[in-house]
Amino acid sequence: MDVTTADVPPGRFDAFAASCPSRQLLDTIGNKWSSLVIVALGLGGRMRYSELSARIAGVSQKMLTQTLRGLERDGLLTRTVTPSVPVRVDYELTPLGLSLLEPMRHLKEWAEAHMAEVDLARAEYDRNDG
Amino acid sequence: MDVTTADVPPGRFDAFAASCPSRQLLDTIGNKWSSLVIVALGLGGRMRYSELSARIAGVSQKMLTQTLRGLERDGLLTRTVTPSVPVRVDYELTPLGLSLLEPMRHLKEWAEAHMAEVDLARAEYDRNDG
DNA sequence: CAGGATCCTCTATGATACTG
DNA sequence: CAGTATCATAGAGGATCCTG
Numbered sequence: 001m002d003v004t005t006a007d008v009p010p011g012r013f014d015a016f017a018a019s020c021p022s023r024q025l026l027d028t029i030g031n032k033w034s035s036l037v038i039v040a041l042g043l044g045g046r047m048r049y050s051e052l053s054a055r056i057a058g059v060s061q062k063m064l065t066q067t068l069r070g071l072e073r074d075g076l077l078t079r080t081v082t083p084s085v086p087v088r089v090d091y092e093l094t095p096l097g098l099s100l101l102e103p104m105r106h107l108k109e110w111a112e113a114h115m116a117e118v119d120l121a122r123a124e125y126d127r128n129d130g
Numbered sequence: 131m132d133v134t135t136a137d138v139p140p141g142r143f144d145a146f147a148a149s150c151p152s153r154q155l156l157d158t159i160g161n162k163w164s165s166l167v168i169v170a171l172g173l174g175g176r177m178r179y180s181e182l183s184a185r186i187a188g189v190s191q192k193m194l195t196q197t198l199r200g201l202e203r204d205g206l207l208t209r210t211v212t213p214s215v216p217v218r219v220d221y222e223l224t225p226l227g228l229s230l231l232e233p234m235r236h237l238k239e240w241a242e243a244h245m246a247e248v249d250l251a252r253a254e255y256d257r258n259d260g
Numbered sequence: 261c262a263g264g265a266t267c268c269t270c271t272a273t274g275a276t277a278c279t280g
Numbered sequence: 281c282a283g284t285a286t287c288a289t290a291g292a293g294g295a296t297c298c299t300g
Contacts, residue, residue, distance in 0.1 A: 003170045003185055022169075023162060025241040028248070030160040031272095032153060040133045049282055055133055060274055065283065075251025086281040087280080096247055103236040110233040111155040117226055118158070121205025161292095179262055190294055195263060216261040217300080 028074055029100065033059055033067040038093070041077060042101045046092040076100065158204055159230065163189055163197040168223070171207060172231045176222040206230065 002020045029035050036056050041047060044055065053064055068091060071077045076097035082088040093101075132150045159165050166186050171177060174185065183194055198221060201207045206227035212218040223231075 003166055003173065021241045021245045022165065022238060024245060024248070025237060026160065026162060026165065030156065032156060035152065035156065036133055043133065053282095061283075062275090063273065066273090073252055073255040074248045075255075076248075081282095084281095087283090089282060096244060096251070099244065100240060103233075103240040106233040106236045107155065108152060110230060111151045114226060114229065115151045115154060118154070118204045118206075121226070122203055125203040125205075183262095191263070192295090193293065196293090211262095214261095215300095217263090219262060 028070075028076070029104070033063050034071060035104070037064075037067055037071060038076065038097060038100060038104070041091060041093045042098070046090050049089050049091070052091065071097070158200075158206070159234070163193050164201060165234070167194075167197055167201060167221075168206065168227060168230060169234070171221060171223045172228070176220050179219050179221070182221065201227070 002022065029038065033056070036059075037052065040052060040055050044051070047055070049064070049068075052068075053059065053061070056064070059067075068077070068079065072079050072091075075094055077091050077093050080090045080092070082090070132152065159168065163186070166189075167182065170182060170185050174181070177185070179194070179198075182198075183189065183191070186194070189197075198207070198209065202209050202221075205224055207221050207223050210220045210222070212220070
């Protein structure tokens with residue numbers, strides 16, 4: 001997690017953000033759909049497009065496809081096309097994708113252990129001003 | 131990390147997302163500025179508004195203030211006003227905020243260990259189609 | 261110094277329709 | 281089935297000006 005002003009080209013900060021590894025990581029897993037897809041495949045193993053779509057309630061076709069392409073590009077999952085009629089496509093986590101489940105588990109545990117405190121803090125804060 | 135369709139009111143999925151603890155967690159730390167503020171305070175201890183602004187290059191006044199308010203509301207940091215002239219405001223992580231540094235460290239370690247693989251996968255993917 | 265208030269611009273995301 | 285293409289929109293986020 002870089003919090004430095006080094007490597008910043010004069011006048012632009014985009015490169016600062018883009019060159020930060022933690023920033024790239026957040027781009028990968030720091031959004032709803034990516035994390036849900038990873039967890040779903042972590043639990044379900046190899047899954048078809050339609051299975052993922054059903055499992056992850058509320059995701060639009062566009063977002064699911066876009067998310068899957070991004071994760072495939074990052075090498076976190078594989079896309080396997082079976083040229084039957086109709087076509088069948090399966091998705092599965094790579095070893096790299098599987099390795100990400102471990103740090104995500106720590107986050108999950110933190111959330112489970114502390115989200116109640118966060119909720120209390122929010123209620124307290126909102127009561128005082130709002 | 132819930133990946134279930136349970137608890138989904140008929141016709142709406144917002145509640146599904148909002149009621150998921152991992153979703154709330156992502157709202158809290160899953161964005162650039164929040165994570166950078168937490169890490170900055172984790173490294174720097176108690177810091178003034180202007181120090182944070184200087185440390186986190188590229189953040190706008192609006193986003194920094196907004197992020198700090200959100201983290202204060204979540205009980206992750208404290209805001210201390212010293213009514214001098216001019217006024218002085220200090221921010222510091224709470225024990226809850228400090229506890230979040232631990233799971234974030236795992237993410238950081240994953241990134242440091244695997245981001246090179248991700249970059250390679252991206253380059254490979256972009257070479258094949260792009 | 262540490263913001264509050266405004267305006268404005270993109271980007272992310274959803275809805276819809278079409279296809280190999 | 282598993283997408284692609286297009287259109288529309290809400291909200292994130294930046295720039296700017298003002299104040300206790």
